[in-house]
Amino acid sequence: MPAKRYQAKVTAVKLRLKGETVANVCQFTGLSAPTVINAHKLFLSGGWEALEGKVRGRVKGTGSILDDEQVEYVRKAMLSDQPFLWTRARVTKFIQDEYGLAVSERAATHLLARLGMMPDSYQIEDFISKPALKRLMESDSFTLTKERRIFLGHCFTLGTTEGKKTQLVFQSPKRKLMWSASNTWPTESWLIHCLSLLLAEVNIPITLILAGVDLRRADTVNQWAMREDIHQPLHLVVSRALPEK
Numbered sequence: 001m002p003a004k005r006y007q008a009k010v011t012a013v014k015l016r017l018k019g020e021t022v023a024n025v026c027q028f029t030g031l032s033a034p035t036v037i038n039a040h041k042l043f044l045s046g047g048w049e050a051l052e053g054k055v056r057g058r059v060k061g062t063g064s065i066l067d068d069e070q071v072e073y074v075r076k077a078m079l080s081d082q083p084f085l086w087t088r089a090r091v092t093k094f095i096q097d098e099y100g101l102a103v104s105e106r107a108a109t110h111l112l113a114r115l116g117m118m119p120d121s122y123q124i125e126d127f128i129s130k131p132a133l134k135r136l137m138e139s140d141s142f143t144l145t146k147e148r149r150i151f152l153g154h155c156f157t158l159g160t161t162e163g164k165k166t167q168l169v170f171q172s173p174k175r176k177l178m179w180s181a182s183n184t185w186p187t188e189s190w191l192i193h194c195l196s197l198l199l200a201e202v203n204i205p206i207t208l209i210l211a212g213v214d215l216r217r218a219d220t221v222n223q224w225a226m227r228e229d230i231h232q233p234l235h236l237v238v239s240r241a242l243p244e245k
Contacts, residue, residue: 035097085178
């Protein structure tokens, strides 16, 4: 690893050990939040040597800019608990910070496909039909104002060699995709965590149409969504409509 990136990680870890927030450390070092968090975890588990890593370029004949070991490292980072939602831009910045490799968002999309975590295909027509969306918007339970934007959400399982994983994808009105993944089946606490990250990310009042999850007995989530302090920024609508073929 080039000395400059290694020193940036060392600085990030020292600042985290002093109690600095991830946001402050990112601003000071120029590293991405995933890199700061993972550098701190690596240090706690293996000391300073664990931060050094290995830099390798494209493996000839594979068509991939990362080798299998690097891909696995990125995958584990995306499945670990993070205080933010992933985007393609964050994936590219993470790879740049870790390996010094300039990766386009298109290349990041191919990497996500290789990992079985490509949310690009999960657009509105994939998990909620347009007629069903129209019925939702016309229903008494659906309220929309000029200040409130419609976001879509889809919770689905990832089939891996390690078993079932869960990914929750959010889509903004401009089709920007944000997601979080988990090593476990979706729990109410994890869903609340993801919804909180979404509200922090967009920082505007939204109506979220959520598919792929049944919240009829999710009392904790429903009570959280109706709390007075978040009632204005979040209006949650759960859709059980199947896509029309």
